[in-house]
Amino acid sequence: MPCMTMSSFWQPVSMRIEGIQTEIDGVFTYDLRFTKSADRTSYHFEPGQFNMLYLPGVGEAAISLSGDRMAESVWRHTVRVAGRVTHTLSRCRVGDTLGVRGPFGQGWPIDAWVGDDIVLVAGGIGLAPMRPVIYEFLRRRAEFGQITLIHGARTPETLLYSTEHAGWERGGIVVQATVDRASSTWRGHQGVVTLLLDRLSIARPQRTHVAMCGPEIMMRYAAISAARRGISDERMWVSLERNMQCAAGLCGHCQLGPMFVCKDGPVFRADRVHSLLAVEAL
Numbered sequence: 001m002p003c004m005t006m007s008s009f010w011q012p013v014s015m016r017i018e019g020i021q022t023e024i025d026g027v028f029t030y031d032l033r034f035t036k037s038a039d040r041t042s043y044h045f046e047p048g049q050f051n052m053l054y055l056p057g058v059g060e061a062a063i064s065l066s067g068d069r070m071a072e073s074v075w076r077h078t079v080r081v082a083g084r085v086t087h088t089l090s091r092c093r094v095g096d097t098l099g100v101r102g103p104f105g106q107g108w109p110i111d112a113w114v115g116d117d118i119v120l121v122a123g124g125i126g127l128a129p130m131r132p133v134i135y136e137f138l139r140r141r142a143e144f145g146q147i148t149l150i151h152g153a154r155t156p157e158t159l160l161y162s163t164e165h166a167g168w169e170r171g172g173i174v175v176q177a178t179v180d181r182a183s184s185t186w187r188g189h190q191g192v193v194t195l196l197l198d199r200l201s202i203a204r205p206q207r208t209h210v211a212m213c214g215p216e217i218m219m220r221y222a223a224i225s226a227a228r229r230g231i232s233d234e235r236m237w238v239s240l241e242r243n244m245q246c247a248a249g250l251c252g253h254c255q256l257g258p259m260f261v262c263k264d265g266p267v268f269r270a271d272r273v274h275s276l277l278a279v280e281a282l
């Protein structure tokens with residue numbers, strides 16, 4: 001199990017909520033810090049990996065790491081209130097503790113992208129698992145060609161991390177935001193992310209990677225758009241979500257054909273999952 005050094009993967013470690021930021025309505029970012037210093041020494045995750053957050057008596061939920069992997073000892077998670085676990089989490093306060101198992105899964109293959117152009121396509125909260133990649137790009141900007149982030153949301157108010165976008169642009173990442181429903185003050189794009197992908201200047205499709213995270217329908221259409229632009233399936237990457245329980249490839253809840261989303265994903269090369277994307281959780 002990659003990076004699974006701080007405990008057995010069944011055994012949650014205790015983490016304390018150090019900070020809570022309201023990102024948008026119903027979406028909060030939690031800064032978690034190990035309560036035991038021994039756990040801090042093995043602190044490490046790869047962009048795109050996830051943790052299982054455990055609230056005793058309530059349950060566990062898979063949540064991606066959304067912070068900077070170089071930020072010392074703080075594991076940041078951005079959570080949309082969906083059901084039992086996330087609703088209970090939304091009532092937690094700074095100083096409360098919870099259990100964490102992880103990190104799990106395969107992240108974004110950043111090192112394989114060195115020298116190439118990158119297009120990140122994120123829908124809604126799908127930007128959360130991509131933010132650690134963005135921090136990595138900002139740190140290693142000179143190693144990559146053109147980097148573009150296309151981020152779509154329902155309304156301008158629901159664009160995630162909007163206060164950071166200008167800083168990302170200053171760091172050399174082109175940020176294009178688009179919304180389904182514009183407000184009277186919105187000066188950006190309107191429409192689905194694929195419209196922006198269709199219009200994007202792609203100078204060297206054979207040296208361009210497209211990484212996608214968001215609703216599956218969005219990723220499906222973004223993949224069609226990227227294919228039209230000459231980008232092959234081997235250069236497209238998707239982060240998938242399935243109902244997850246053990247997170248270790250044993251229980252079968254997140255099985256996708258011969259693969260497990262928790263262990264073989266959540267990031268997959270598109271050609272590995274293309275024919276399986278219509279399959280719902282088992």
Ligand SMILES: Cc1cc2nc3c(=O)[nH]c(=O)nc-3n(C[C@H](O)[C@H](O)[C@H](O)COP(=O)(O)OP(=O)(O)OC[C@H]3O[C@@H](n4cnc5c(N)ncnc54)[C@H](O)[C@@H]3O)c2cc1C
Nearest residue numbers: 050061062063064078079080082083084085086241242266
């Ligand atoms: C690898 C991975 C990474 C994830 N990262 C994040 C993240 O960074 N932030 C975040 O907010 N959420 C993330 N999720 C989704 C999160 O795990 C689910 O929303 C989870 O079910 C929340 O637990 P809950 O007990 O609050 O809700 P539940 O009671 O489990 O579910 C609430 C509702 O959401 C539906 N649902 C459950 N799981 C999913 C799913 N995977 N996709 C779509 N609908 C679902 C249920 O059917 C139900 O209607 C991730 C999921 C996976 C598999």
